[in-house]
Amino acid sequence: MQNSKEILSFRNPIFRYNADIFAICLALSSVGIYHWGIYALLQLLICSLTAVLCESIGFKALLKKNTAGDLSALTTGMIIALLLPVSAPFYVGITASAFAVLVAKLPFGDVRNTPFLPAAAGFCFAAMMFTEAVFTYPAVGSDFAFFGSEGFVKGKTVFDMLSEGNSLSLNVFGRVSLLSGAYPGAIGTTSMLVLLGGFGYMAVRHPKRLFASCGYLLSAAVLAFLFPRVNSGRLSSVIIELCAGGLIFTALLLITDPVTSPRKPDRAFFYGLMGGTVCMLLRYFSKTPDAACFSILITNALWPALTGETILNKKTAEKYKKPLMKKKQEGIRKAGAK
């Protein structure tokens, strides 16, 4: 079993990976705080703290070694906060973070055994429970107000315009706005410049992980090119579809998760293709405003069923088998003795 020093060490691959994700999240957070102000910071702090606290308390209750030090809970909380609008009431983030850790992570052991990505599960739970609060974004430049309060001004997102088939959407926001992130959206999913920087960082640190991202973006781009929802051209359709919602954010931080996605690059690429296709199909045919996180959960469920790959590694399987076999042998011995 790992002790606390090993968990916090850069030799621990989980800590190393999560530290890189944390760095990307910090960059995205800084842009979010710049655009949305102090409430974005509060949202980030509350979600992260909730996730870390839930993990610490949960592991203590289960009498297991606390692995909150490997930064997985912290990054889970941060990802959830970055996917939420700044106007979402704080209880939304708390619910999502608590669900991610207590329901999607702890029952399966630790971060190495989760069949579903905890951050995606938490966000989807919040999206199902508080749909309007999660998918209604405030207008840029308006005074801050929580969703549902009097002063709240709803902004028009890229996704709104896509669903209306508005061909002028790209002109309304402008390419500079898309790059800087100064348009209505979630805290951390709008700035394409920082997201592209994140891709560059990942390409240096974890190049193999990006095969899944490539597959995800490629399938989404191809479908957007073949079946455009705007009448301003196919290329415009591709740009708008990729920038809408949290698709690029998902391709950078969620589909690349080393636990739930395949380790081999070719398989990871096909995993990404499947995720992107599911995401676009959900966008075309479902009523869900942003289907990126849902696509991750569906792919998590479908991939093992279709390919026979499971996340249960050999060590874990033996760990579960051993006590069973011991108890069975003891039972047989007792029966023989009688």
Add this chain to the structure above:
Amino acid sequence: MKNKKSKPVLSLSTALFKGSFVHNPVLTQVIGICPIIGAATTAANGLCLAVGITAVLAASEAVTSLLLKKLPRWVRMAVYTLISLSVVLLCDRFIFSLSADSGAGLGIYFYLLCVNALAVIRCEKFACKTTALNALTDGVAAGIGYGAVAVITGAVRELITYGTLFSSADALSRFPQTAMPFTALIILGFLAAGHKWLLIKFYPDEVRDTFSMNAVNEKPVKKDPGLFSDKNKSKPKVIRDYDEAIRPRHADRESGKDGNGQ
């Protein structure tokens, strides 16, 4: 003289306990969960489902054991549905006479119990191979197990959604989204995990058999002669044993066998 080895006969209480708890059809085999997910939104609805499924299972298994053993399988399948349908219609009258709200709350899902996979599986797997009393016991036990899960799921959903128990007719919904199917799936997941934990803790000998679903497999499987062997030119293996047909792949993997059960 040959010593005839007689199988140990379970007492009624043990058979009921094993059929309802240890071999719970929902938590171990995940069979027939559609009505639980769709209709068990309150404890009362769960109770109605429990009554309906217990009656359906008991009646269809008893009739199968008494009358249908000699019929070919394709005829039996249709007869199971007819028996279940007649029982469901009777139960429907009974439930509506008690409470119209509960009957209305179940909707189409109650009538769909007559085509529930659980009844067909129990009849094919067990009832058509045993005596009527054993079949009746098995049907009641499986029904109690299924019903218990339905009631627990309904009660938890009602508590979260309305904050009440067995009285949701006039209650205001606090979290209407929790009445959606995903909540039932999460609750079922936790129930299955808790059930497995209890089995590992108190009945470790039963765990492997229960989850690998090999308990009734009595036929020894022949060794695979190899891909290029002449023996492979014979007819492909026809799976006649129902357990073998529905055995999950992970059971083979766990026991170190390949896909052919070797």
